[in-house]
Amino acid sequence: MGLTKTEIYKDEQNKLASLLKVLGHPARIAILQYIINQKACICNDLVEELGLAQATISQHLKELKTIGIIQGSIEGKSVCYCIDEKVWKQFQEEFNGFFNQDVNVKQCC
Amino acid sequence: MGLTKTEIYKDEQNKLASLLKVLGHPARIAILQYIINQKACICNDLVEELGLAQATISQHLKELKTIGIIQGSIEGKSVCYCIDEKVWKQFQEEFNGFFNQDVNVKQCC
């Protein structure tokens, strides 16, 4: 075990859950916030901002890249990471679709 | 290792990440959707809807209860789970605050 049974869920549920899972780590939230506020964009700046090893930051950046929310472009010997606006907006819609839906609270509890 | 270094992040970042982490599993998304749509509310109904063992469903329900998004009330020998509307709305705001913020896409990438 330790393996999620993805087969039994709808594609949408798996997709939404996997996005939320990637975002469900404080380092990745922090990285996104730094990038969004333009406090840092270069990997090495993030290493100094957060107190994590370079290998660890690189790994988190990779996961964020996997879901497409950021993209990196080589800038000399550094890499500049930015939000992919298109994907960010897709996610906004995805999350709004779920979290901003009407909750049917019948008086069963 | 394998232990997240929570000390180095802001409280808000840790909080948001931990909410997202709990929601980052398809079973928990599916459970929330069933409850929201009133397709199921009783634990045992969820066991039949999803194809997971009762122990597993119970564990996922527990995690959802931990973040307060659902609450359970004893109903004879069953337990009825419902969305906690107050908490749900708090989460909406929390998520909207993050995902609906303006993304500063400077032309660095």
Add this chain to the structure above:
DNA sequence: TATTTACATCGCAATATTACGGTATTAAAT
């Protein structure tokens, strides 16, 4: 009272995640 039903909890095995040191690569600087 004995049995059944609906859950929660425990304990385990399998797998995943987190964090990091070490190393390879590539580009700039010397």
Add this chain to the structure above:
DNA sequence: ATTTAATACCGTAATATTGCGATGTAAATA
């Protein structure tokens, strides 16, 4: 040409998560 700097990737140890069978518990029912 060598060195330095920035980063990706690999392997590994520690820990967390997933899923489930087994067991315990409380309420309903026979």
